[in-house]
Amino acid sequence: MENRNATAAVIGAGDFIGAAIAKKFASEGFTVFAGRRHGDKLAPLVAEIEAAGGRVVGRSLDARKEEQITAFLQDADMAAPLEVCIFNVGANVNFPLLETTERVFRKVWEMACYAGFLTGREAARLMLPRGRGNIFFTGATAGMRGGIGYTAFASAKFGLRAVAQAMARELGPKNIHVAHLIIDAGVDTEWVRQRRIEALGPNALDDPDLLMPPASVAASYWQLSQQPKSAWTFALEIRPFGEKW
Amino acid sequence: MENRNATAAVIGAGDFIGAAIAKKFASEGFTVFAGRRHGDKLAPLVAEIEAAGGRVVGRSLDARKEEQITAFLQDADMAAPLEVCIFNVGANVNFPLLETTERVFRKVWEMACYAGFLTGREAARLMLPRGRGNIFFTGATAGMRGGIGYTAFASAKFGLRAVAQAMARELGPKNIHVAHLIIDAGVDTEWVRQRRIEALGPNALDDPDLLMPPASVAASYWQLSQQPKSAWTFALEIRPFGEKW
Amino acid sequence: MENRNATAAVIGAGDFIGAAIAKKFASEGFTVFAGRRHGDKLAPLVAEIEAAGGRVVGRSLDARKEEQITAFLQDADMAAPLEVCIFNVGANVNFPLLETTERVFRKVWEMACYAGFLTGREAARLMLPRGRGNIFFTGATAGMRGGIGYTAFASAKFGLRAVAQAMARELGPKNIHVAHLIIDAGVDTEWVRQRRIEALGPNALDDPDLLMPPASVAASYWQLSQQPKSAWTFALEIRPFGEKW
Amino acid sequence: MENRNATAAVIGAGDFIGAAIAKKFASEGFTVFAGRRHGDKLAPLVAEIEAAGGRVVGRSLDARKEEQITAFLQDADMAAPLEVCIFNVGANVNFPLLETTERVFRKVWEMACYAGFLTGREAARLMLPRGRGNIFFTGATAGMRGGIGYTAFASAKFGLRAVAQAMARELGPKNIHVAHLIIDAGVDTEWVRQRRIEALGPNALDDPDLLMPPASVAASYWQLSQQPKSAWTFALEIRPFGEKW
Numbered sequence: 001m002e003n004r005n006a007t008a009a010v011i012g013a014g015d016f017i018g019a020a021i022a023k024k025f026a027s028e029g030f031t032v033f034a035g036r037r038h039g040d041k042l043a044p045l046v047a048e049i050e051a052a053g054g055r056v057v058g059r060s061l062d063a064r065k066e067e068q069i070t071a072f073l074q075d076a077d078m079a080a081p082l083e084v085c086i087f088n089v090g091a092n093v094n095f096p097l098l099e100t101t102e103r104v105f106r107k108v109w110e111m112a113c114y115a116g117f118l119t120g121r122e123a124a125r126l127m128l129p130r131g132r133g134n135i136f137f138t139g140a141t142a143g144m145r146g147g148i149g150y151t152a153f154a155s156a157k158f159g160l161r162a163v164a165q166a167m168a169r170e171l172g173p174k175n176i177h178v179a180h181l182i183i184d185a186g187v188d189t190e191w192v193r194q195r196r197i198e199a200l201g202p203n204a205l206d207d208p209d210l211l212m213p214p215a216s217v218a219a220s221y222w223q224l225s226q227q228p229k230s231a232w233t234f235a236l237e238i239r240p241f242g243e244k245w
Numbered sequence: 246m247e248n249r250n251a252t253a254a255v256i257g258a259g260d261f262i263g264a265a266i267a268k269k270f271a272s273e274g275f276t277v278f279a280g281r282r283h284g285d286k287l288a289p290l291v292a293e294i295e296a297a298g299g300r301v302v303g304r305s306l307d308a309r310k311e312e313q314i315t316a317f318l319q320d321a322d323m324a325a326p327l328e329v330c331i332f333n334v335g336a337n338v339n340f341p342l343l344e345t346t347e348r349v350f351r352k353v354w355e356m357a358c359y360a361g362f363l364t365g366r367e368a369a370r371l372m373l374p375r376g377r378g379n380i381f382f383t384g385a386t387a388g389m390r391g392g393i394g395y396t397a398f399a400s401a402k403f404g405l406r407a408v409a410q411a412m413a414r415e416l417g418p419k420n421i422h423v424a425h426l427i428i429d430a431g432v433d434t435e436w437v438r439q440r441r442i443e444a445l446g447p448n449a450l451d452d453p454d455l456l457m458p459p460a461s462v463a464a465s466y467w468q469l470s471q472q473p474k475s476a477w478t479f480a481l482e483i484r485p486f487g488e489k490w
Numbered sequence: 491m492e493n494r495n496a497t498a499a500v501i502g503a504g505d506f507i508g509a510a511i512a513k514k515f516a517s518e519g520f521t522v523f524a525g526r527r528h529g530d531k532l533a534p535l536v537a538e539i540e541a542a543g544g545r546v547v548g549r550s551l552d553a554r555k556e557e558q559i560t561a562f563l564q565d566a567d568m569a570a571p572l573e574v575c576i577f578n579v580g581a582n583v584n585f586p587l588l589e590t591t592e593r594v595f596r597k598v599w600e601m602a603c604y605a606g607f608l609t610g611r612e613a614a615r616l617m618l619p620r621g622r623g624n625i626f627f628t629g630a631t632a633g634m635r636g637g638i639g640y641t642a643f644a645s646a647k648f649g650l651r652a653v654a655q656a657m658a659r660e661l662g663p664k665n666i667h668v669a670h671l672i673i674d675a676g677v678d679t680e681w682v683r684q685r686r687i688e689a690l691g692p693n694a695l696d697d698p699d700l701l702m703p704p705a706s707v708a709a710s711y712w713q714l715s716q717q718p719k720s721a722w723t724f725a726l727e728i729r730p731f732g733e734k735w
Numbered sequence: 736m737e738n739r740n741a742t743a744a745v746i747g748a749g750d751f752i753g754a755a756i757a758k759k760f761a762s763e764g765f766t767v768f769a770g771r772r773h774g775d776k777l778a779p780l781v782a783e784i785e786a787a788g789g790r791v792v793g794r795s796l797d798a799r800k801e802e803q804i805t806a807f808l809q810d811a812d813m814a815a816p817l818e819v820c821i822f823n824v825g826a827n828v829n830f831p832l833l834e835t836t837e838r839v840f841r842k843v844w845e846m847a848c849y850a851g852f853l854t855g856r857e858a859a860r861l862m863l864p865r866g867r868g869n870i871f872f873t874g875a876t877a878g879m880r881g882g883i884g885y886t887a888f889a890s891a892k893f894g895l896r897a898v899a900q901a902m903a904r905e906l907g908p909k910n911i912h913v914a915h916l917i918i919d920a921g922v923d924t925e926w927v928r929q930r931r932i933e934a935l936g937p938n939a940l941d942d943p944d945l946l947m948p949p950a951s952v953a954a955s956y957w958q959l960s961q962q963p964k965s966a967w968t969f970a971l972e973i974r975p976f977g978e979k980w
Contacts, residue, residue: 066347096415097365097366097369097411097412097415097416098366098369098370098373100362100366102311102359102362102363105359105362106359109354109358109359109404113354113400113404114347114350114351114354117345117347117350117396117397117400118347120342121342121343121345121396124342124343125343128343142407145410146406146407146408146409146410146411146414147410147411147414148411148414148415149411149415150407150411151362151366151407151408151411151412151415152362154407154408154410154411155358155362155404155405155407155408155411156404157407158403158404158406158407159354159358159400159401159403159404159407160400161391161403162387162391162395162396162399162400162402162403162404163391163396163399163400164391165390165391165392165399166342166391166392166393166394166395166396166399166400167342167396169391169392169393170341170342170393170394171342
């Protein structure tokens with residue numbers, strides 16, 4: 001692994017997708033800045049990356065706080081130029097309409113949309129003077145379709161998609177690649193595996209490729225970051241071969 | 246005009262579209278509850294409706310306050326069963342990304358999305374026990390496409406569209422008609438007329454039907470409210486004949 | 491009923507939707523030109539319209555033949571100015587991909603897309619010199635989504651939607667209203683009723699409004715034709731209140 | 736370059752995108768079967784691939800003829816298992832509606848949609864028994880939006896997109912990856928360069944990455960073919976960084 005003079009920031013470095021992204025970019029020589037609500041939970045990720053020879057900084061980060069986002073990205077950019085910034089905060093909840101409290105509606109939006117806006121804007125502020133960079137957002141199928149019970153989550157994810165679109169149109173001509181990735185499948189976690197088996201029976205997981213491995217998401221982000229500026233993708237959807245859609 | 250035992254609530258009864266909607270439903274015999282931020286500005290509307298023999302209550306209403314929305318709709322429902330509830334709060338702003346403050350982003354969302362969620366949920370709460378009603382939302386082209394400078398506005402309008410979709414899917418089978426109207430044009434106001442003439446020259450308004458008259462929006466809402474339950478429309482877009490799209 | 495000096499042409503005046511459209515426009519005073527493959531099947535429709543005091547001409551028409559479309563619409567326009575032209579030819583088939591013959595693929599396209607293009611173009615040719623008119627197309631959910639087994643049907647219906655869009659954009663500024671109606675539900679026919687009962691049990695039809703009555707489709711076309719030029723709808727979708735989507 | 740026991744077929748191996756795709760897959764060790772209307776025009780491509788040590792068969796192919804498509808793909812599959820099949824026939828024309836003859840409408844459809852259906856179906860027939868393969872279609876922005884003058888082209892490209900969707904949903908669970916690539920930009924050809932300079936002035940091409948290089952399209956197809964089955968993309972759009980959208 002050759003070290004690069006470049007940082008990749010992962011806002012929302014959770015146990016699955018976020019961690020896989022962090023590992024991928026670290027393995028490609030980036031200094032990784034990984035942030036999540038409770039930074040102490042990042043210890044295993046940091047240990048794993050460092051054991052593999054990678055460079056990583058783990059931080060507690062409340063992505064809903066403007067000053068924290070600003071400081072986190074500035075620190076990342078001081079370590080090495082911020083070349084990739086990935087917003088990956090999730091907030092998937094499902095409630096019947098009448099049970100969706102204003103508090104839930106607001107909190108889901110703050111996590112999944114507002115924090116994404118702050119992240120993208122502050123990353124752009126650092127990247128624009130250099131005229132290069134990548135800003136990627138993790139979307140969801142709920143960002144394309146407002147299903148029953150998803151008033152809060154779909155609303156936030158629709159809003160995040162709009163943020164990404166408006167940013168892509170403004171920043172693209174300035175050589176900053178903005179993309180929005182939709183994972184149209186359950187991600188392969190222990191919790192999802194159990195739900196599948198309960199719903200579909202013991203053979204539900206015979207083919208492991210029916211679920212989305214976090215590493216495949218990470219590989220997709222990596223490919224997006226490697227696209228030449230003559231052929232950028234804004235909206236990327238990925239799903240396992242057997243997924244109904 | 247025959248009076249009905251039914252109320253139509255208009256949240257965001259501004260000078261143009263909101264007022265036209267209020268007048269239309271009043272002229273069809275509904276008791277109209279009209280709310281806007283500064284209720285004193287409702288005086289001319291109230292006078293006009295009453296002069297025409299209609300019934301109307303004008304109220305100051307900050308649609309971003311849950312308790313105000315709840316009280317407003319409860320009062321409307323006590324006057325007569327709430328049959329139609331229209332959310333029409335606008336918040337159109339355009340800023341370059343780096344100049345979009347977190348305060349603007351949050352405020353636009355509170356006005357154009359969060360308030361819409363509160364309105365729809367509280368209207369549903371009143372309509373569900375009776376098993377009938379109409380909940381309509383005024384969308385915008387920015388709710389379909391995130392253009393440059395519309396990070397805040399498009400994000401809020403995308404989010405509102407998701408709210409409407411999720412509500413429509415949940416409430417439709419319970420006989421509550423939820424719809425989302427997109428006005429793909431400039432609305433015919435003095436301000437818009439001046440901008441047109443500046444941009445396109447003195448002949449820009451030779452055909453008055455090139456702009457969207459508020460009364461046409463009101464007529465569209467009226468038609469939506471009259472659709473039989475066997476043939477409901479969720480997404481309605483309207484544009485003047487000469488509009489480019 | 492007051493007679494109008496205007497013709498409404500219905501291409502694809504089948505037993506259900508097409509017939510309902512013909513009856514609606516006849517009842518509103520239009521001279522109706524109704525065409526379908528086997529014109530002798532139009533006898534009951536013609537009798538019903540005439541018994542109600544309406545004016546109607548029924549013709550055999552193979553909509554896939556350019557010269558027949560041209561002659562049909564010219565004749566309609568000579569009876570009275572062609573004001574409304576509705577293309578309603580269906581061709582719903584479902585085959586696994588490998589069993590979709592080139593003959594089926596071509597025939598479905600000729601019926602559902604190519605014939606629609608011919609109809610729209612020839613109607614426009616007659617309407618443009620007068621600077622007014624309405625051209626409407628019956629679409630389908632398959633025109634929005636290519637589901638399994640619908641290679642032929644979805645492809646044709648997608649193609650028809652594109653025809654309608656391109657025509658709407660070109661003809662709108664010339665005051666010809668082009669619209670595309672999507673009926674997102676089973677239409678209420680005896681055949682569909684039987685399938686529902688087989689699939690969902692004897693109570694499947696307890697609420698008759700769960701299926702789409704042809705008259706509701708006709709009413710929707712009527713409303714489209716009555717929209718003021720300041721507020722036209724291009725894409726109209728209708729579905730029964732209880733339909734899943 | 737290591738030779739693979741695999742064939743990649745390119746239907747519509749024109750001078751730009753098709754040729755670039757052929758070169759890319761040949762350089763990755765595939766035997767390439769390249770077909771275009773006038774096979775003699777393939778001589779330079781064949782020479783270039785062979786000079787680089789690749790394997791390629793060039794054939795005259797009228798993609799609108801079922802028996803020719805069948806024979807072409809069978810021959811390809813006999814050379815080595817058909818692993819990748821790319822449909823790349825273009826047919827971009829623009830005519831005002833009234834000047835769009837039925838002959839043009841039909842021919843554009845036969846080239847851009849019907850031939851794509853034949854290609855996809857016959858490729859699937861060969862791939863299904865082995866339970867693996869990739870079938871990719873070159874779409875266009877006109878397959879998403881029917882603009883003025885594109886009645887014929889948009890209709891065909893919408894239809895092709897539906898073919899791809901229906902195939903993807905049916906074949907995905909059988910481990911055949913179907914994808915639809917939209918190139919939202921002018922492709923970098925001499926003809927397009929001249930048009931740009933005429934329209935935008937002598938500096939229009941100062942940044943070569945403003946146009947889409949055929950090699951970038953080829954690289955995108957290559958990446959699609961390398962996606963793991965746990966994370967397939969169906970719809971891929973690519974555009975140069977400076978493209979307005």
